[in-house]
Amino acid sequence: MYALHKLLWELRRDPALAERFRVDPDGVLSCYELEPQDRAAIRAGDFRALYCRGANPYLLYFCALQIGVSRQDYYAQLREGA
Amino acid sequence: MAQLTGVLATAHSPGLTGFPERADPVRRARVMAGFAEAAGRIRSLRPDAIVAVSVEHFTNFFLANLPAFAVATGERHLGPVTEEMAAFLGIPQRHYPGDRVLGTHIYRYALAHDFDPSLADGGFDFDENFCVPLELLGAADVPVVPIVVNGVNPPYPTARRCYAFGRMLRDAIEAAETADSVVVLATGGLSHWVGMPQAGTIDEAFDRDFLARLEAGDAAWLTDYDDDQIEAAGNGAHEIRTWLVAAGAAGVPFEILAYQPTPEWLTGTAVAAARMPEPAAAPGGPRTSDAAPR
Numbered sequence: 001m002y003a004l005h006k007l008l009w010e011l012r013r014d015p016a017l018a019e020r021f022r023v024d025p026d027g028v029l030s031c032y033e034l035e036p037q038d039r040a041a042i043r044a045g046d047f048r049a050l051y052c053r054g055a056n057p058y059l060l061y062f063c064a065l066q067i068g069v070s071r072q073d074y075y076a077q078l079r080e081g082a
Numbered sequence: 083m084a085q086l087t088g089v090l091a092t093a094h095s096p097g098l099t100g101f102p103e104r105a106d107p108v109r110r111a112r113v114m115a116g117f118a119e120a121a122g123r124i125r126s127l128r129p130d131a132i133v134a135v136s137v138e139h140f141t142n143f144f145l146a147n148l149p150a151f152a153v154a155t156g157e158r159h160l161g162p163v164t165e166e167m168a169a170f171l172g173i174p175q176r177h178y179p180g181d182r183v184l185g186t187h188i189y190r191y192a193l194a195h196d197f198d199p200s201l202a203d204g205g206f207d208f209d210e211n212f213c214v215p216l217e218l219l220g221a222a223d224v225p226v227v228p229i230v231v232n233g234v235n236p237p238y239p240t241a242r243r244c245y246a247f248g249r250m251l252r253d254a255i256e257a258a259e260t261a262d263s264v265v266v267l268a269t270g271g272l273s274h275w276v277g278m279p280q281a282g283t284i285d286e287a288f289d290r291d292f293l294a295r296l297e298a299g300d301a302a303w304l305t306d307y308d309d310d311q312i313e314a315a316g317n318g319a320h321e322i323r324t325w326l327v328a329a330g331a332a333g334v335p336f337e338i339l340a341y342q343p344t345p346e347w348l349t350g351t352a353v354a355a356a357r358m359p360e361p362a363a364a365p366g367g368p369r370t371s372d373a374a375p376r
Contacts, residue, residue, distance in 0.1 A: 056145075057275075057278045058139055058276055060277050062140065078278070
């Protein structure tokens, strides 16, 4: 979970990294030692899965906004099936 | 010696400055009236410094090194941290003056009195935590000592420890020799959820119960919370730990200046001030016109 949190935090703090992630997500993800489930979920933009796996909601939400997910879409996704 | 002349606590919801118009007009007016009242009180206390106690939302700290408590002693603090956040909050970026001398004194005093906060000796930036209340209270030019309580990632410092930290903080302020009037300002809360499916929900019963404890000023009742009880009012509700620091510093009952459940701002939005006893006349002479010789 630390590697995922580190990714989420760094994506939020570094606009250049967030931009690279949009263009080349696999290239960015390969720099982090993510659990396979975490990697698949972030690659698919599945914030609900990451939330259910116990990711810190602040880090998750801020990262989503930084990589271009709208507030509405983020919360709509989290509420699916809730 | 310095005097702790005022202790206040307010919300720091981004909506207060970023999108105030979204809230119900009556609720908005009542909250803003509370802030205006608090602003007037702070102004009348003519503080040399504000010790501002809040959480920080992963703006500076991360899980690689996450302090339970931290004291920021820098000479100035950038806020809001990015232009993007400045636009979101509707607050222009600036440098807020820090009170390095008082901050360093508080840090040293804490260590000497069995508290072990982290030191942030510079490079400490603000998010809504400090920018929103300092702007709304017209206090952005008062030198500030930011103190951070972890309210963003479990486990948290206990309610008891937060209250005790506040008591230590009062003693530290009263032992300071470089200021006359110091105000403590806690920011955050009350119930709210951030990044969770419940975002926009307000737990009014939790909020009103907390405010009743604050009005009673009963330390045992105020600190009778475990993590689960607070978490039940949202991950953002852990920010009441900053209010508990303020309550410990004040040691007296509070007056609630405003409380409105405000879903559009995503928080139970409150403003409160401690009912501080009248200050004793300063050794150097009377402080108020009432006490002037006739």
